[in-house]
Each structure stands twice: as C-alpha cells, then as structure tokens.
Amino acid sequence: MENKNSGFQSQLGLVITLIAGSVGLGNIWRFPRVAAMNGGGTFIVAWAIMAIVVCLPIMLGEHVMGRATRHGTPGAFRDFIGKKFTWMGSSVNILMYALTAYYCVLTAWVGNYLGLAITKGYYGVDKAALFDSVSNKSIVTVLIFVTLISLASFITYKGIKGIEKVTKVFLPILFICLFITAIRALSLPGSAAGMNFLFTFEPKALLSSKVWLEALTQAVWSAGPGWGLCITFAVFAKRKSDATLTTSLQVFGNSMAALLAGIAVIPAIFAMAPSIAEATATCAQGNFGLTFISLTTLFEKMPGGYIVGILFFLSLFLAAFSSVIASVMIVALPMADSGVPKKTAILRVYFILLIWGIPSAWSANFLSNQDWVVGQMMVFGAFLSCYALVKFGVKKVRKTFINNPYTGMNMGAWWEWSIKLIAPTIIAVMFFWWSFQSISWDPQWWNPFKALSLGTAIVQGGLMVLVSILTNDRVANSIKNKYFDGETFPEIQDNGYND
Secondary structure: OOOOOOOOOOHHHHHHHHHHHHOOHHHHHHHHHHHHHOOOHHHHHHHHHHHHHHHHHHHHHHHHHHHHHOOOHHHHHHHHHOHHHHHHHHHHHHHHHHHHHHHHHHHHHHHHHHHHHHHOOOOOOOHHHHHHHHHOOOHHHHHHHHHHHHHHHHHHHOHHHHHHHHHHHHHHHHHHHHHHHHHHHHHOOOHHHHHHHHHOOOHHHHHOHHHHHHHHHHHHHHHOOOOOHHHHHHOOOOOOOOHHHHHHHHHHHHHHHHHHHHHHHHHHHHHHOOOHHHHHHHHOOOHHHHHHHHHHHHHHHOOOHHHHHHHHHHHHHHHHHHHHHHHHHHHHHHHHHOOOOHHHHHHHHHHHHHHHHHHHHHOHHHHHHHHHHHHHHHHHHHHHHHHHHHHHOHHHHHHHHHOOOOOOOOOOOHHHHHHHHHHHHHHHHHHHHHHHHHHHHOOOOOOOOOOOOHHHHHHHHHHHHHHHHHOHHHHHHHOOOOOOOOOOOOOOOOOOOOO
C-alpha cells in the first residue's frame, strides 16, 4: 500500500502547484501585448489550439515520465529510454539553473516595483530613468534577489508539503488580484474599445503564419513543456491520481490567468490613451517597456490607480515567485536522486543560483542574453520530451499509463500523432522561425558575444548540451535507484522531499 502521507496531500494540491509553477510573467506581461498586436481574438483562437495540440500532449507525456520513474529530469530520461540518454535530462537540468537564476532577478524587479507601488515611488518621476536604476547596478535589486533565492531555497528544503502549502495561498490571491484588476479596467469609460481590440475575431487572419507562430511561442513559453516542471512534480503524484485531468486543468488554469491579465491590461490602456493609435503604440512596446514604464504611468493617472497598481504588481510578483519556487525544486531533485543529502543539495543549489544570477541582477543586458538563450533551449527541451516518448512507444504510453483504470478522461489516438508528428514538426518550425528572425534583425547574428544574437544562443546552448553529453555516464551511474519496471507506476519514493 502506498504511504498516504507521501507526496501531495491531494490531486487538488498537485493541480494547484502545477498551475502555480506554469503561471508566470509571460502570462501577465507578455500575453496581453502579444495578443493585442497579433489579431486579438484570432490570436487567442490560434493560441488555444496550440495549447491543446502541442503543450497539453507534451506535458501529459512528461507527467507520465516523472510518475513512472520517480526521478528528476536526468533520472527520468535514463530510466524511461536508457542510460545513454541521461544527457537529455541533464541538458534540461542545466537549462533550469540558467532560467531560475535570471527569472529570480525579474521577480526581484517586480518586488521592487511592488514596493514602489505601495509607497508611490514611481509617481512624478521619469519612468524610464527609474526602470534603468532598478535594472542596472542596483544594490537594492541584488539584495532582493538574494532574499528571494534564500526564501525559495528554504521553502524547497521544507519539501513538497511546504511547496504545496505556499502555492495553495499564492494561487488564489493571484487570481483574486487579477480578477479585481480586470473588473476595474472594464469599469473605465472607453474600455470597450480595448475589449473589442483584444477579442475581435477575423477568420482571414488565421491564414497568417505569423499569428500561428506567435501563438505557439506564447503557448510554449508560458505553459512549460520542455523544462521539467511536469516531470518533477509528477514524482510526488499518487499512483492513482488522474494524469489527464491534472494536466488538462494545469493548461486550463494557465490559460485563464493569461486571459484575465489580458482583460486587466488592454482595456485599461485603451481607456486612458487619447487615441487608438497611441493605445496601439503602447501595446507594441516590449515586456519591460509596457510593464515598468507605460503601465506605471497609467496607474499614476487612472482613477483608483493606486490600488490597481498594487494589485497588478502583487499578482505579477506571486506569479513570478511561485515559478521560482517550482524551478528550485526542479534543479534540486536530481541531487536527491544521486544520494546527496537534502541540506547539502539545497546549499549547493543556493550558491550555484547566486553565482549564476548576480550578473543578471547587476546588468539588464546580461539578463536579456540569458532570457534569449533559455527561450531557445526550452524549445529544444520540448523536442527531447517528444523524442523520449516516441522511443519508449507512444501507443504503450497512452494505453498503459494514460488510459489506465483510474483515469476519468481517456486520451484518444490523436495524442500519439501529436507526440510523433504534429508537436515536433510545429516546434521545429518555431525554432527555425525565431532563428531566421534573429538573422534578419542582426547583421552580426553569428557573433557569440552579442546579447541577442543567434550565435550566442547556439554557443551557450551547445555548451549546455556538450557538458551533458560528456558527463552522461557519470550522472547516470550516480543515480542510486531504478523504480520503473516498464509496466506500472511505482509508489512514491522517499527522496527527502516527499514529506
């Protein structure tokens, strides 16, 4: 009999934790502007299709890998498809160190702005200069970053129960803040123009390849296939919990957060802008310009903007920090698989993240470089997950591990075709599209020392893969146990984090 006290207390706790791990900055500051600038309702339809056809199948397969092997990413790939493929999981693990380090810096920016919202610190000042002072050579940002990494490491040290308790508090507050902010935005005179802009559906726009590629990019970078989230937390899932229901709710919850953010942001921008052209120009700004310059200006001017600003940055902070907590668990679990005591593992992770993250905390240019490289590598990680599922056998995965006796949502044969053909093809198209885009906007695309060049993505990503391949046997041999028999989900194992 499985120990009822091991792993997540309930399937609801698992779902909430996965949603909290998925929902992040991309939902709140990227989705609204990308949706507004790529056809509004047409983009949303394409985005929903991509989430169902690409993200859901991959994340469900990753959930199976984690629950079947009861290991973090290196051990999951090793036990699922063979020792010589351990490097695939190691690549994802190294990628997540990079992501966690700079993402915690972004969270520190947001935490700084939450304080500024409360104290009215961004009122009556040059918004661009203020953002530059926060994002470059700021001791305050460095201190907030160190504090957040410390707190996230401590929560992870408390194990899966500690993470579950925190996310059960964070996620409801996040949705409440977004809901209140959206209601306030809709109550502003002129907000209807923003809603029309956001949700107008034009069927002809579905013929645009750019709409589909932007929709795919948003879906993949937001939901989280390819970065070990589902693999890691499925390790702590009960054998008889419904994998299909869990993953479907995860994708749905992540999507609802993005839609709420869109409703909270775009109508408010249109309501306060003097013209549609100016509102459109505001939406066209990048993530940082929209969030830290345009929206702070908006909150300063709009009626009730003081409260709205606090709620917005609080929701942004909770979304970001919950993802940081999840990411720390993703990089810590492989050490437990190799027999490293929990305290030692957390301290190692903590110092690695500090060293890796401080350059981003000191320089926005360095952070942008890390964001660009990680974004490209996440696509590669999703492709590796598809490969592992195909190698193991998608039909067996679906019939034995997904459509089992205790699932209430059987998955049809379309899932197999998505993993074998549809998702890998679409992901490859996305990768090459972004690569060609980077070549078109940068004559020195080959230069590995430029922050946003294709060359730097290839070199840094290649180094991650090379290190993983060179250490393949060492990592594979360090993983102490094998629980997967190829036919059933094993019990939750005592890895130091399960209680």
